[in-house]
Amino acid sequence: MGRLEIKIGSLLLSPPIMPASGTFGYGDEVKEFFNYKDIGAIVTKGLSLKPRKGNKMPRITETPSGLINAIGLENIGLERFIKEKIPFYRKIKKPVIVNIFGESLDEFLQITERLDEFKEISGFEINISCPNVDKGGIEFSKTPDIVRTLIKEIRKRTKKFITVKISPDSDYITISKICEEEGTDAITAINTIRAMEIDIHTRTSKISRTSGGLSGPAIKPIALRIVYEISRTVSIPVIGVGGISSWEDAVQFFIAGASAVQIGTYFFVNNDIFNEVKRGLEEFLTKRRTSLRNLIGSFKPT
Amino acid sequence: MKERAEKSGRVSENIKVKEKIFLLRIETDEKITAKAGQFLMIKISSPGSTDPLLKRPFAVFDLEGKVLSILYKITGRGTYLMSLLKRGDRIELSGPFGNSFPLPERKAIFVSGGSGIASLNFLGKNIQKKTEIKLYYGIKNSQECVPISFLSFKPSEYLITTEDGSLGKKGLVTDFIKIENGTYYLAGPAKMSREFHRKFKVDAFASLEERMACGIGVCMGCGILTEHGYKRVCADGPVFNLSQIRWED
Numbered sequence: 001m002g003r004l005e006i007k008i009g010s011l012l013l014s015p016p017i018m019p020a021s022g023t024f025g026y027g028d029e030v031k032e033f034f035n036y037k038d039i040g041a042i043v044t045k046g047l048s049l050k051p052r053k054g055n056k057m058p059r060i061t062e063t064p065s066g067l068i069n070a071i072g073l074e075n076i077g078l079e080r081f082i083k084e085k086i087p088f089y090r091k092i093k094k095p096v097i098v099n100i101f102g103e104s105l106d107e108f109l110q111i112t113e114r115l116d117e118f119k120e121i122s123g124f125e126i127n128i129s130c131p132n133v134d135k136g137g138i139e140f141s142k143t144p145d146i147v148r149t150l151i152k153e154i155r156k157r158t159k160k161f162i163t164v165k166i167s168p169d170s171d172y173i174t175i176s177k178i179c180e181e182e183g184t185d186a187i188t189a190i191n192t193i194r195a196m197e198i199d200i201h202t203r204t205s206k207i208s209r210t211s212g213g214l215s216g217p218a219i220k221p222i223a224l225r226i227v228y229e230i231s232r233t234v235s236i237p238v239i240g241v242g243g244i245s246s247w248e249d250a251v252q253f254f255i256a257g258a259s260a261v262q263i264g265t266y267f268f269v270n271n272d273i274f275n276e277v278k279r280g281l282e283e284f285l286t287k288r289r290t291s292l293r294n295l296i297g298s299f300k301p302t
Numbered sequence: 303m304k305e306r307a308e309k310s311g312r313v314s315e316n317i318k319v320k321e322k323i324f325l326l327r328i329e330t331d332e333k334i335t336a337k338a339g340q341f342l343m344i345k346i347s348s349p350g351s352t353d354p355l356l357k358r359p360f361a362v363f364d365l366e367g368k369v370l371s372i373l374y375k376i377t378g379r380g381t382y383l384m385s386l387l388k389r390g391d392r393i394e395l396s397g398p399f400g401n402s403f404p405l406p407e408r409k410a411i412f413v414s415g416g417s418g419i420a421s422l423n424f425l426g427k428n429i430q431k432k433t434e435i436k437l438y439y440g441i442k443n444s445q446e447c448v449p450i451s452f453l454s455f456k457p458s459e460y461l462i463t464t465e466d467g468s469l470g471k472k473g474l475v476t477d478f479i480k481i482e483n484g485t486y487y488l489a490g491p492a493k494m495s496r497e498f499h500r501k502f503k504v505d506a507f508a509s510l511e512e513r514m515a516c517g518i519g520v521c522m523g524c525g526i527l528t529e530h531g532y533k534r535v536c537a538d539g540p541v542f543n544l545s546q547i548r549w550e551d
Binding site: 022023024025029030032033034035045053054056057058059060061062064065066067069071074216217245246265267268269270271272 | 304305306307308345350352353354355356357394396512513514515516517518519520521522523524525526531532537550
């Protein structure tokens with residue numbers, strides 16, 4: 001096995017670094033300048049059965065070292081995705097994980113069944129944690145029994161890789177256990193943290209919804225702690241995500257127990273971040289004469 | 303090899319043009335080529351710092367070899383910190399991104415609101431040899447007016463308007479436009495383009511402004527409603543055909 005290679009379920013990630021859903025579009029938007037060798041897989045923007053228009057503007061506001069967004073899952077819908085994006089995935093020869101979103105169980109299942117036919121799709125990231133929609137999203141996470149049914153039914157319909165994206169605003173320990181029991185290959189932790197900003201002149205929200213999801217370096221210590229807690233609770237791999245802005249941050253997530261990492265908001269700040277994290281991680285392992293496998297979960301509790 | 307989006311450079315000067323208007327000159331480490339209407343994402347905080355976190359989009363005011371000029375107005379914390387940049391400071395940027403202004407058929411008529419003059423300046427510079435340019439230049443007050451002599455092109459005619467009447471005609475720039483034959487180029491706040499469309503209903507290319515997070519078409523943060531649904535100001539624009547826009551309340 002190469003130094004920066006990890007297998008999670010049926011998915012081979014080389015390097016174990018991916019974009020976070022919603023921060024990389026469908027992946028083809030950046031083809032003019034992006035080197036796809038810098039990531040182990042593409043993770044798409046949340047995809048729903050029918051196209052979604054998303055929320056009104058403004059959808060974003062900056063906070064100290066952070067970003068609050070309420071995009072509202074604007075996306076092109078399943079059929080256009082198949083027609084317009086899958087041919088691109090055939091060309092770039094990288095695993096593709098489709099982040100899937102539904103307002104109902106049935107919508108999740110229809111997307112899974114349809115995309116299961118395509119060899120260009122390596123797996124699914126089940127989105128039960130989006131804070132920016134009225135139906136579906138984080139609402140699912142409030143009822144563990146619904147999460148169980150959802151995962152059980154999706155698992156029945158595909159043998160491909162499945163990870164579940166977890167909200168920090170949910171009972172993530174209970175949900176992680178359910179994921180493991182129902183046979184998901186991994187857990188992606190964390191989604192954005194619910195947050196708000198007020199315009200003091202108008203006394204209204206700075207974005208078009210009362211609250212949105214906070215991402216960026218501001219949330220990194222919280223994400224790290226949750227990744228640590230989940231990885232100690234379950235034995236399936238955890239994909240760590242939340243505020244990574246340097247290779248050192250990524251190393252912290254591996255030490256905390258992540259088997260792979262995702263980078264989101266910081267890709268906006270530095271379009272070379274994946275390459276920098278990949279190189280930094282590689283050099284760190286070489287200098288320390290250790291392997292990625294030995295690094296994962298090597299935290300020494302006090 | 304693909305050309306990387308990430309670029310870097312050093313501040314060569316940061317000149318105060320008016321009370322809140324500055325011209326930032328950056329000497330880039332490598333030569334950048336851009337078309338008029340395109341923008342760059344500029345990181346205001348020093349390399350490695352995460353506050354302010356996001357890069358900010360700025361139109362190219364001028365570009366000559368490795369010398370990039372950005373005209374900006376202090377409107378918030380980011381641009382305030384930008385005004386403190388000093389000669390020699392390292393600066394990270396990326397781009398150019400977005401589409402560009404189509405070329406005019408004959409005469410070009412510029413309608414500029416506020417900082418919109420920044421993107422029209424580069425267009426003016428590029429087309430002035432072949433095209434006559436008329437400029438309508440609207441700002442809030444005389445303190446926001448960049449002197450015409452400061453621009454990189456010479457308009458054949460120009461009209462300055464201020465909201466408070468402290469310079470030129472008093473009122474909105476759209477109050478004084480006399481429609482004639484030519485290609486209209488609009489750059490400025492959305493409400494100016496909207497008013498232009500409501501009043502005149504003539505074809506125009508409008509460069510739009512919207513808050514951006516990524517600048518590269520992946521985050522869906524900067525939508526503008528068009529006849530084909532939301533489009534991304536950063537990647538589908540920033541230049542749009544005015545008639546395609548569906549203004550939201």
